[in-house]
Amino acid sequence: MAAIYSLYIINKSGGLIFYKDYGSAGRMDTNDTLRVASLWHSMHAISQQLSPVLGCAGIELLEADNFDLHCFQSLTGTKFFVVCEPGTLHMENLLKYIYELYTDYVLKNPFYEMEMPIRCELFDINLSQAVQKDRVALLGR
Amino acid sequence: MAPAGPRSGDAIFASVERVNAELFTLTYGAIVRQLLTDLEEVDEVNKQLDQMGYNIGIRLVDEFLAKSNVSRCVDFKETAEVIAKVGFKMFLGVGASVTNWDAEGTCCSIVLEDNPLVDFVELPDTCQGLYYCNVLSGVIRGALEMVSMKTEVTWLRDVLRGDDVFELQVKLIKQVPEEYPYKDDE
Numbered sequence: 001m002a003a004i005y006s007l008y009i010i011n012k013s014g015g016l017i018f019y020k021d022y023g024s025a026g027r028m029d030t031n032d033t034l035r036v037a038s039l040w041h042s043m044h045a046i047s048q049q050l051s052p053v054l055g056c057a058g059i060e061l062l063e064a065d066n067f068d069l070h071c072f073q074s075l076t077g078t079k080f081f082v083v084c085e086p087g088t089l090h091m092e093n094l095l096k097y098i099y100e101l102y103t104d105y106v107l108k109n110p111f112y113e114m115e116m117p118i119r120c121e122l123f124d125i126n127l128s129q130a131v132q133k134d135r136v137a138l139l140g141r
Numbered sequence: 142m143a144p145a146g147p148r149s150g151d152a153i154f155a156s157v158e159r160v161n162a163e164l165f166t167l168t169y170g171a172i173v174r175q176l177l178t179d180l181e182e183v184d185e186v187n188k189q190l191d192q193m194g195y196n197i198g199i200r201l202v203d204e205f206l207a208k209s210n211v212s213r214c215v216d217f218k219e220t221a222e223v224i225a226k227v228g229f230k231m232f233l234g235v236g237a238s239v240t241n242w243d244a245e246g247t248c249c250s251i252v253l254e255d256n257p258l259v260d261f262v263e264l265p266d267t268c269q270g271l272y273y274c275n276v277l278s279g280v281i282r283g284a285l286e287m288v289s290m291k292t293e294v295t296w297l298r299d300v301l302r303g304d305d306v307f308e309l310q311v312k313l314i315k316q317v318p319e320e321y322p323y324k325d326d327e
Contacts, residue, residue, distance in 0.1 A: 055213075076287045
């Protein structure tokens with residue numbers, strides 16, 4: 001069964017505000033994750049400029065030999081992207097669901113400062129439940 | 142799998158957890174009373190309510206976008222319609238309509254059919270300059286700022302001040318899209 005390797009959430013300025021590692025493949029230290037996040041932020045922005053079509057919203061899917069990268073950007077500029085095994089299904093739905101969890105457990109926490117790293121236990125708990133394999137399959141209804 | 146279309150305000154309002162309306166009205170009333178006690182000046186209270194609304198709006202907009210599934214609006218007219226028909230319905234359970242568009246399409250009025258914040262409320266003579274529902278203008282301003290629109294939101298008509306309806310004027314000052322420093326000429 002296809003698996004998720006990692007999840008990143010980037011704020012609108014390109015700073016990493018959340019990183020979660022789910023597999024042993026591609027484990028990175030904190031500095032590397034920050035670099036990868038800003039790199040992705042820049043590439044996403046460049047792709048919008050390069051697009052031959054007007055109104056491009058940026059890269060949604062990157063397919064490589066060993067992994068797929070699915071990215072969802074909200075209209076407020078926050079990006080949610082997940083690195084997973086090639087061919088994993090239902091990642092777009094998972095990202096939309098994680099966006100909803102973010103709006104509930106992060107944004108509604110009055111002690112969470114906007115654009116800062118996410119340290120919300122309720123978000124972590126609900127996120128782990130969402131990422132479990134059987135839940136991911138259920139999201140593809 | 143085809144992406145889901147935008148959901149109606151009624152459908153979302155029915156699907157979220159709701160709170161007792163009187164508790165909501167009483168809580169808001171307690172906030173306004175406390176601000177009046179602490180700040181004493183009606184203008185200061187108006188400013189604080191707007192600021193509180195702004196802080197709510199910047200967070201609320203993501204929930205709105207996540208739950209309503211609306212796509213990017215093509216112009217400000219669509220934005221105003223979406224706020225009135227989906228936004229107000231989803232969060233306050235009230236209907237609203239958009240009227241009084243100016244020639245350029247940057248300024249309009251949103252008229253509320255109802256307003257749960259002001260149930261049971263009467264303004265005393267000492268608070269005649271108070272915009273009791275000013276939190277709502279802050280919410281709209283904050284929410285739109287997070288989607289790159291700088292706006293000015295003011296009250297045109299206020300039932301607590303003697304008018305027949307609640308009317309908000311929403312004026313688009315400018316669109317400020319995200320700046321990326323990738324241009325060759327910089």
